[in-house]
Amino acid sequence: MRPVDIIRRKRDGGELTPAEIDAFVRAAATGEGWATYQLSALLMAVFLRGMTPAETAHLTRAMADSGKVLDLADIPGPKVDKHSTGGVGDKTSLILGPLAAACGVVVPMMSGRGLGHTGGTLDKLESIPGFRVHLREDEFREALRAVGLGMIGQTSDVAPADKTLYALRDVTGTVESVPLITASILSKKLAEGISGLVMDVKAGHGAFMKTPAAARELAESLVRVGTANGLRVSAVLTGMDTPLGRNVGNALEVIESVETLKGNGPPDLTELSVLLAARMVRLAGLAADDAEADRRVRAALSSGAGLEVFRRCVEQQGGDPRALDDYTRLPAAPRTMHVVAPRSGYVSEMTAGAVGVAAMVLGGGRERAEDGVDHAVGVVCRRKPGEPVRAGEAVYEVHYRSTVRLIDALPLLEESFAVADAPPPAPPLVLGEIT
Amino acid sequence: MRPVDIIRRKRDGGELTPAEIDAFVRAAATGEGWATYQLSALLMAVFLRGMTPAETAHLTRAMADSGKVLDLADIPGPKVDKHSTGGVGDKTSLILGPLAAACGVVVPMMSGRGLGHTGGTLDKLESIPGFRVHLREDEFREALRAVGLGMIGQTSDVAPADKTLYALRDVTGTVESVPLITASILSKKLAEGISGLVMDVKAGHGAFMKTPAAARELAESLVRVGTANGLRVSAVLTGMDTPLGRNVGNALEVIESVETLKGNGPPDLTELSVLLAARMVRLAGLAADDAEADRRVRAALSSGAGLEVFRRCVEQQGGDPRALDDYTRLPAAPRTMHVVAPRSGYVSEMTAGAVGVAAMVLGGGRERAEDGVDHAVGVVCRRKPGEPVRAGEAVYEVHYRSTVRLIDALPLLEESFAVADAPPPAPPLVLGEIT
Numbered sequence: 077m078r079p080v081d082i083i084r085r086k087r088d089g090g091e092l093t094p095a096e097i098d099a100f101v102r103a104a105a106t107g108e109g110w111a112t113y114q115l116s117a118l119l120m121a122v123f124l125r126g127m128t129p130a131e132t133a134h135l136t137r138a139m140a141d142s143g144k145v146l147d148l149a150d151i152p153g154p155k156v157d158k159h160s161t162g163g164v165g166d167k168t169s170l171i172l173g174p175l176a177a178a179c180g181v182v183v184p185m186m187s188g189r190g191l192g193h194t195g196g197t198l199d200k201l202e203s204i205p206g207f208r209v210h211l212r213e214d215e216f217r218e219a220l221r222a223v224g225l226g227m228i229g230q231t232s233d234v235a236p237a238d239k240t241l242y243a244l245r246d247v248t249g250t251v252e253s254v255p256l257i258t259a260s261i262l263s264k265k266l267a268e269g270i271s272g273l274v275m276d277v278k279a280g281h282g283a284f285m286k287t288p289a290a291a292r293e294l295a296e297s298l299v300r301v302g303t304a305n306g307l308r309v310s311a312v313l314t315g316m317d318t319p320l321g322r323n324v325g326n327a328l329e330v331i332e333s334v335e336t337l338k339g340n341g342p343p344d345l346t347e348l349s350v351l352l353a354a355r356m357v358r359l360a361g362l363a364a365d366d367a368e369a370d371r372r373v374r375a376a377l378s379s380g381a382g383l384e385v386f387r388r389c390v391e392q393q394g395g396d397p398r399a400l401d402d403y404t405r406l407p408a409a410p411r412t413m414h415v416v417a418p419r420s421g422y423v424s425e426m427t428a429g430a431v432g433v434a435a436m437v438l439g440g441g442r443e444r445a446e447d448g449v450d451h452a453v454g455v456v457c458r459r460k461p462g463e464p465v466r467a468g469e470a471v472y473e474v475h476y477r478s479t480v481r482l483i484d485a486l487p488l489l490e491e492s493f494a495v496a497d498a499p500p501p502a503p504p505l506v507l508g509e510i511t
Numbered sequence: 512m513r514p515v516d517i518i519r520r521k522r523d524g525g526e527l528t529p530a531e532i533d534a535f536v537r538a539a540a541t542g543e544g545w546a547t548y549q550l551s552a553l554l555m556a557v558f559l560r561g562m563t564p565a566e567t568a569h570l571t572r573a574m575a576d577s578g579k580v581l582d583l584a585d586i587p588g589p590k591v592d593k594h595s596t597g598g599v600g601d602k603t604s605l606i607l608g609p610l611a612a613a614c615g616v617v618v619p620m621m622s623g624r625g626l627g628h629t630g631g632t633l634d635k636l637e638s639i640p641g642f643r644v645h646l647r648e649d650e651f652r653e654a655l656r657a658v659g660l661g662m663i664g665q666t667s668d669v670a671p672a673d674k675t676l677y678a679l680r681d682v683t684g685t686v687e688s689v690p691l692i693t694a695s696i697l698s699k700k701l702a703e704g705i706s707g708l709v710m711d712v713k714a715g716h717g718a719f720m721k722t723p724a725a726a727r728e729l730a731e732s733l734v735r736v737g738t739a740n741g742l743r744v745s746a747v748l749t750g751m752d753t754p755l756g757r758n759v760g761n762a763l764e765v766i767e768s769v770e771t772l773k774g775n776g777p778p779d780l781t782e783l784s785v786l787l788a789a790r791m792v793r794l795a796g797l798a799a800d801d802a803e804a805d806r807r808v809r810a811a812l813s814s815g816a817g818l819e820v821f822r823r824c825v826e827q828q829g830g831d832p833r834a835l836d837d838y839t840r841l842p843a844a845p846r847t848m849h850v851v852a853p854r855s856g857y858v859s860e861m862t863a864g865a866v867g868v869a870a871m872v873l874g875g876g877r878e879r880a881e882d883g884v885d886h887a888v889g890v891v892c893r894r895k896p897g898e899p900v901r902a903g904e905a906v907y908e909v910h911y912r913s914t915v916r917l918i919d920a921l922p923l924l925e926e927s928f929a930v931a932d933a934p935p936p937a938p939p940l941v942l943g944e945i946t
Contacts (some may be wrong), residue, residue, distance in 0.1 A: 083684035113551035117683035120555035123522065181531065248552035249518035 079103070079114040086121040086324070092136045101135065105142035105237040119241065119250040127255035132297065133304035135255065139263035140305075141355035143239035146184065146213075146269035151220050153182040156272035156308075158352055159265055161294070162192075164282040164432035165319035165457075168345070169197045169205070170333035172353035177224035178376035179353070179369075181360045184220055184268045185227045186234065193282075193432030193441055198229050198307065203327040203407055203451035207395030219392045223386055227393070235263045252284075258297045262305065272308040272359030274352050275299070279507060280316035282428025288313060288507050295510045299430035308359045313507040314348060318426045318461055321345035325440040325454010327406040327473060334400050337383040342460075344505055351375060351506065407452035409475035414458075415489045417465040422499040426461050430492035431472075434485040438476050453477055455489065462499045514538070514549040521556040529569045536570065540577035554676065554685040562690035567732065568739035570690065573855065574698035575740075577672035581619065581648075581704035587615040587654050589795035590741075591707035593787055594700060596729070597629035598703040599717040599867035600754035600892075603780070604632045604662070605768035607788035609821035612659035613811035614788070614804075616795045619655055619703045620662045621669065628867030628876055629717070633664050638762040638842055638886035642830030658823045659832055670698045687719075693732045701740055707794030709787050710746040712944060717863020718751035723942050730945045743794045748942040749783060753861045753896050755779035760875045760889010760910060762841040769835050773819040777895075779940055785809060786941065829865045842887035844910035848917070849893075852900040857934040861896050865927035866907075869920040873911050888912055890924065897934045 082096045092100075099119060103110035109430045128136065148155050156176065160166055173183045187197040198209045209229045211219065219226035232239075238260050245251045267271050275298050279291035280285070294309035302309035321342045323332040336346050353376075354369035363369035376382045383400075391397045399405035417423075435441060439450030456473040472489050476482045517531045527535075535553060538545035562570065576812045591611065595601055608618045622632040622644075639839045644664045646654065654661035667674075673695050680686045680945050702707050710733050713719070714726035730746035737744035758767040771781055788811075789804035798804035811817045822832045834840035852858075870876060875887030891908040896899045907924050911917045 080682050080684050083555075087684050111682070112546070112548040113679060114549035114683055117551040117555045117685065120518075120522065120552045121559070121684070124556070124559045244548060247515050248547070248549055249515050249522050249556070250552065251889065 103140040132255040140266035144233040148269040160276040161315040164428040171349035175353040175382040176356040178381035204395040239267040275311040278316035285315035326451040328454040409452040414470035415472040424496035536573040567690040575701035579668040583704040595711040598751040599863040602764040606784035610788040610817040613816035639830040707743040713751035715751035761886040763889040844887040849905035850907040859931035
């Protein structure tokens with residue numbers, strides 16, 4: 077079974093056998109048997125020729141099995157996680173994780189580092205003083221037993237084949253492939269030892285998938301391939317034309333998450349977090365239907381049980397729980413300034429992508445994997461689409477450290493919104509669901 | 512201009528700019544700027560998305576210019592070469608080169624090593640004792656001045672970008688791409704400093720292009736791209752379902768070539784060699800039309816002028832000219848055996864590919880570029896399709912050295928022909944012409 081024959085078969089639109097996929101994945105994980113130029117040639121052939129559901133399912137399983145797969149059978153309770161394809165201001169993990177755990181779900185959340193303009197859960201959590209996202213396995217298990225929730229970074233032994241392929245795809249123009257994205261996402265989730273997974277697949281200017289149709293295609297692939305690999309999967313399609321909530325930037329998003337757990341969150345963020353947490357509860361088998369799951373999650377929110385789980389999670393992972401009540405214990409940018417409305421009216425649009433890139437440019441996100449992040453900087457949307465604003469009033473409150481970076485970020489923000497005479501129609505938060 | 516952006520553009524079916532193609536070719540030639548996994552990803556994208564004629568023309572020129580391009584302006588006479596896409600028993604170069612030179616064409620023939628089952632001109636020539644295919648440039652120029660014909664191997668400084676890409680294509684399943692084949696062939700021919708090129712594009716079981724339609728597509732691309740780069744190009748489409756002539760194997764093919772120059776060649780080989788040589792004479796401007804060119808070439812054949820040029824060429828390049836009269840001076844295999852007809856009738860088919868592979872398996876060709884070849888071994892087709900044969904009479908005469916290799920080659924030969932009651936219709940030698 078020579079690499080070139082496997083490449084040729086896919087190139088010609090054929091279906092790869094499990095053994096052929098295994099050979100490719102093994103080579104990606106170990107660096108042996110295939111040259112990287114052969115890996116990339118197959119990636120391009122897959123990009124342009126696609127994969128059948130059966131191929132994608134096997135690729136996903138093989139990539140998961142290329143590394144460590146957690147066995148959480150000895151920890152009581154149903155294990156369910158959530159994954160988002162990434163959005164601007166998307167901090168739902170920090171809210172729904174505690175809410176679902178408060179309802180009895182065990183949430184073994186392992187995340188990668190954020191890259192690009194959509195931020196990452198690990199960076200947000202690390203803005204809490206002392207919070208450790210790198211736990212040993214025994215520490216992670218202890219967190220799941222004690223709190224029902226652990227939020228950590230993927231260890232290097234998770235899906236090593238994906239690490240190789242992800243890096244190659246980034247530099248060979250083979251990122252935006254539904255089968256390859258599906259396998260990349262799900263291989264790492266399968267490694268968590270979960271039985272259920274809720275997917276938040278975002279569509280819009282600020283998301284990886286720009287159109288609802290593209291997001292739906294990915295969502296359907298994720299549900300199909302997850303199911304084929306024994307997961308209960310539910311996917312929610314959500315809009316990402318405008319930032320989620322008001323705060324974009326690591327510490328700023330922690331504050332908004334805590335406020336949401338306290339019941340003071342903005343409606344879009346609160347509703348989406350509750351919805352996704354309820355789906356987790358249902359997939360965990362802890363509610364008979366969506367309505368009951370919704371009631372249970374709302375109860376955990378209003379009782380403060382979710383906030384309490386988050387507090388214990390922070391404590392368990394070495395963070396300072398006082399930061400959840402005293403936000404001055406979180407990193408703060410030395411300077412703020414306002415981007416104001418040029419005229420009175422209603423904010424009619426606000427481009428999530430531009431706000432996300434602005435936050436990244438300010439230092440809050442990474443352009444390259446090796447970059448560090450500034451936890452303090454970011455953007456607060458003082459107005460969101462549909463809200464009235466008067467000329468000269470702040471639309472954005474910009475938290476910045478470096479004036480040089482601010483100068484790069486400002487034009488993006490100034491171009492990112494519009495003011496009109498009438499409020500725009502309210503966009504739907506949820507575009508569809510696939511189960 | 513990042514490699515990934517260029518790859519993405521081609522991946523999405525876009526047209527690359529000259530600057531983008533230059534960047535790719537420069538990287539292939541120097542090893543700098545692009546990783547090999549990026550080169551191969553672009554090759555696969557080109558394979559599946561194609562290239563426009565303008566892109567292919569620029570790629571060809573850039574690949575030629577990536578290395579040394581001969582300037583033969585100081586050598587009097589029109590410089591025209593021939594290139595064949597390769598066939599089994601295809602020794603026309605050894606015949607038409609001398610014939611064209613005898614008519615006044617200067618033929619600066621540079622060839623690559625044969626690979627696979629179709630053999631190579633260099634290996635055939637090297638079966639002549641002493642023949643040197645690696646001349647210094649001044650020696651090559653002297654041969655062209657003195658004889659009008661030089662037949663040498665491509666030097667390492669010719670089209671280095673092609674060397675990298677050719678090797679990569681071989682192991683990444685990106686060989687059979689019309690734009691990439693076009694650029695590979697013509698870049699090396701442009702480096703010869705010629706003004707005209709006759710292409711023999713073969714179609715059939717024993718050829719690289721299996722169907723006349725595929726061969727026509729390649730021929731049209733070669734003519735179009737060669738013309739765009741200032742060459743006069745004429746392409747002849749010829750059949751390659753059955754071996755050309757009777758002899759397959761290096762020394763065996765030299766003998767058949769010399770016999771053809773002596774006027775004793777088999778009809779198919781003689782006619783094709785004359786036709787291609789005549790096209791060279793016409794492209795060189797040495798005849799007003801095809802009919803006059805044909806007359807001139809036939810005169811050079813019947814007068815022995817072509818044989819005389821070949822003799823001088825052998826001498827000029829260090830070979831023993833006595834071998835052209837005394838074939839015992841050529842390498843000979845220690846053993847021969849016959850593959851016989853199982854019944855009486857007419858040979859109804861003879862699969863060129865199988866005969867070619869058998870000759871390679873016997874040691875006459877290379878499976879890998881680093882293999883050596885055995886000049887003595889090969890196969891003589893004692894019967895060709897359409898010829899009568901009696902049960903037990905030889906169809907093939909097999910010249911072999913190793914019994915182990917013979918055992919591998921025999922089943923191929925036994926399966927490669929059929930005998931029927933009536934002769935098959937004679938296949939046309941020429942399937943079409945594109946100018």
